[in-house]
Amino acid sequence: MCLAIPAKVIMIEGSIAKVDMMGNERVVSIDLVPEVGIGEYVLVHAGFAISVIDDESAKETEELLLEVANAYEEGE
Amino acid sequence: MLMKRGSKESAAKAGILLAEIESLGQSPFTIMEVCGTHTVAIAKNAIRELLPKSIRLVSGPGCPVCVTSNGDIDRYLYLAAQKNVITATFGDMIRVPGTEKNLQELRAEGADIRVVYSTQDALELARQNPDKEVVFLGIGFETTVPTVAVSLEIAKREAIKNYSVLSMHKVVPPVLKLLAEDEQLLVDAFLDPGHVCSIIGIEPIKFMAEDYGKPGVVTGFEALDILEGIAMLLRQRAEGRSDIEIQYQRVAKPEGNPQAKMFIERVFERIDASWRGIGIIPQSGLGIRADYSPWDAARKFSLPVFQSRETPGCRCGDVLRGVIYPTQCPLFAEYCTPMKPIGPCMVSTEGSCAAYHRYAQRSVD
Numbered sequence: 001m002c003l004a005i006p007a008k009v010i011m012i013e014g015s016i017a018k019v020d021m022m023g024n025e026r027v028v029s030i031d032l033v034p035e036v037g038i039g040e041y042v043l044v045h046a047g048f049a050i051s052v053i054d055d056e057s058a059k060e061t062e063e064l065l066l067e068v069a070n071a072y073e074e075g076e
Numbered sequence: 077m078l079m080k081r082g083s084k085e086s087a088a089k090a091g092i093l094l095a096e097i098e099s100l101g102q103s104p105f106t107i108m109e110v111c112g113t114h115t116v117a118i119a120k121n122a123i124r125e126l127l128p129k130s131i132r133l134v135s136g137p138g139c140p141v142c143v144t145s146n147g148d149i150d151r152y153l154y155l156a157a158q159k160n161v162i163t164a165t166f167g168d169m170i171r172v173p174g175t176e177k178n179l180q181e182l183r184a185e186g187a188d189i190r191v192v193y194s195t196q197d198a199l200e201l202a203r204q205n206p207d208k209e210v211v212f213l214g215i216g217f218e219t220t221v222p223t224v225a226v227s228l229e230i231a232k233r234e235a236i237k238n239y240s241v242l243s244m245h246k247v248v249p250p251v252l253k254l255l256a257e258d259e260q261l262l263v264d265a266f267l268d269p270g271h272v273c274s275i276i277g278i279e280p281i282k283f284m285a286e287d288y289g290k291p292g293v294v295t296g297f298e299a300l301d302i303l304e305g306i307a308m309l310l311r312q313r314a315e316g317r318s319d320i321e322i323q324y325q326r327v328a329k330p331e332g333n334p335q336a337k338m339f340i341e342r343v344f345e346r347i348d349a350s351w352r353g354i355g356i357i358p359q360s361g362l363g364i365r366a367d368y369s370p371w372d373a374a375r376k377f378s379l380p381v382f383q384s385r386e387t388p389g390c391r392c393g394d395v396l397r398g399v400i401y402p403t404q405c406p407l408f409a410e411y412c413t414p415m416k417p418i419g420p421c422m423v424s425t426e427g428s429c430a431a432y433h434r435y436a437q438r439s440v441d
């Protein structure tokens with residue numbers, strides 16, 4: 001029930017945003033993340049954006065894991 | 077790109093994490109995944125089968141539908157049967173059995189029951205049906221609660237008089253405390269719920285590590301997230317630490333979501349609540365504050381109190397506390413299936429019994 005899906009914000013009007021959710025356009029409420037800007041990713045649960053996804057830390061985790069992966073492959 | 081990972085890269089990463097888990101996980105370690113969404117992800121990705129035998133994963137009380145007591149279910153069924161009431165609910169609740177029937181059967185008898193995707197839809201129903209009472213069934217943890225709080229705020233602001241919420245919401249920290257104190261349950265560490273913590277942050281669950289010596293990692297929901305969460309817990313054990321850490325950093329911040337917390341605080345107050353199979357847990361539920369009483373279905377309608385009782389033979393309560401695996405319930409699969417569920421742990425798609433059944437899991441012990 002706590003399932004949430006990432007989506008990209010494409011338009012904001014008051015407390016409503018239009019988002020791209022895996023290729024589909026959806027309208028969600030942004031009352032819980034008023035700081036969100038166009039182009040940012042949010043996590044959507046039950047029609048509400050509940051969190052702004054931190055693209056930087058997503059990338060960092062990604063890079064860190066990739067580094068380890070490369071080291072691991074080289075070591076093989 | 078965010079979230080998209082090449083399958084080759086993912087396989088390499090999974091291999092590294094599994095190698096680490098293998099080397100750190102040689103002595104017995106029991107991890108509880110608190111959240112129903114984790115239970116489903118673990119079953120779907122067959123993660124139990126990938127782990128060394130010494131590492132046990134048990135499911136916890138993190139499916140809001142499953143922990144709703146029979147007394148609460150009978151109460152909302154009574155309300156849904158009233159003339160002039162439109163019941164708005166998330167789809168998960170439709171087939172959950174009460175003492176005599178479920179919402180689907182009530183609908184077949186003529187009750188007006190609508191499945192909504194969000195509380196905004198429920199508000200819209202109220203706007204469009206001014207001569208009807210629209211009641212939203214408030215079930216869920218801290219992830220869902222702020223979305224309900226916003227709807228009550230809007231109802232108050234716009235004076236939408238025919239909208240109300242029957243709040244059966246629950247919060248996670250008190251049940252964690254109970255699990256930490258449960259002597260039947262031998263859990264060493266917790267995979268903490270990523271989305272609940274994206275709202276409340278880690279402060280409210282720090283006591284688990286600090287006072288009870290139960291480390292936790294706030295974990296995301298992809299297979300790699302879960303493997304990393306398990307590896308992080310094992311690293312803590314190897315280093316002799318007990319902390320609450322965040323694996324799911326791209327979403328969950330240590331401080332949570334301040335705006336969402338503010339909405340919860342403004343609209344709801346802590347009350348004692350009854351959990352299926354567990355009983356009353358003090359201060360574990362959320363009631364609607366007096367300021368919002370015109371929108372509180374429990375105050376608006378006179379509802380009888382129904383006794384909570386367990387479905388005979390159903391061991392949902394033990395499953396929810398991680399004391400048994402679903403497969404250890406004598407009714408599992410033979411008498412109780414997703415098509416003909418006996419208990420809510422089999423009805424809800426996030427229930428442990430349903431997850432085990434769907435992905436044909438075996439208990440690993």
Ligand code: SF4
Pocket residue numbers: 389390391392393395402405406407408409412413417418419420421422423429
């Ligand atoms: S298998 Fe069915 S009867 Fe047994 S605990 Fe699960 S829901 Fe209850």
